[in-house]
Amino acid sequence: MENEAALHAWFCHEVLPLERALTSFIRRNWRIADDVTDLRQDIYERALAGARGALPANTRAYLFTVARNHLINQAKRGQVVSIELVSDMSSFDNEFDRFGAERQLSAREELRRTQQGLDQLPPRCRQVVWLRKVEGLSTRETAERLGITVDTVEKQITQGMRALVDFMLGGSGKIRRPLDPRRRSRNDVS
Numbered sequence: 001m002e003n004e005a006a007l008h009a010w011f012c013h014e015v016l017p018l019e020r021a022l023t024s025f026i027r028r029n030w031r032i033a034d035d036v037t038d039l040r041q042d043i044y045e046r047a048l049a050g051a052r053g054a055l056p057a058n059t060r061a062y063l064f065t066v067a068r069n070h071l072i073n074q075a076k077r078g079q080v081v082s083i084e085l086v087s088d089m090s091s092f093d094n095e096f097d098r099f100g101a102e103r104q105l106s107a108r109e110e111l112r113r114t115q116q117g118l119d120q121l122p123p124r125c126r127q128v129v130w131l132r133k134v135e136g137l138s139t140r141e142t143a144e145r146l147g148i149t150v151d152t153v154e155k156q157i158t159q160g161m162r163a164l165v166d167f168m169l170g171g172s173g174k175i176r177r178p179l180d181p182r183r184r185s186r187n188d189v190s
Contacts, residue, residue: 007048007051007052010051010059011044011047014059015044018060019040022043023040025064026040026071029068030071030074039074043066046066047063047066050062050066110168114164117164117167117173118130120167121160122175124148125160127146128142128153128157129161129164131145133157139157163176
């Protein structure tokens, strides 16, 4: 009972005064405005559950870490993680993470490199990769949206992802199409 009273006092005196900042954080990092109140309540529940064992030394850092992790988990459950959401959340200042700055720089560099690799793809291939991997559309939905066949989407995604991986690993990122068997047989005959 004594622990519950201490937990209640901690929540009222240290967590609730952060409500305005927490609400602003959620609004900045979540696209659906109607979800803000529910998300805030979920974050409060998780913060209380985690603090039952021991009250955190830095309430603000603890609360915003819980919030960030909850928003990331919610985005993952939605099966689509927007590049904008990830880049916005990477700007969150995590005070107690010693390696936070290094991780942020590395993640931002990877994001920039990915964007450069996408920009190098031919326009149609770029559209297919974007719709499938960033927006999370199915192969059929992508084909319908672009007015192409499912086979074309599958070929474009395969070629685009190979080129993107090549670029991310330091290669040129150029699309390498398989040789046409008719051309090969003509060259072999000569």
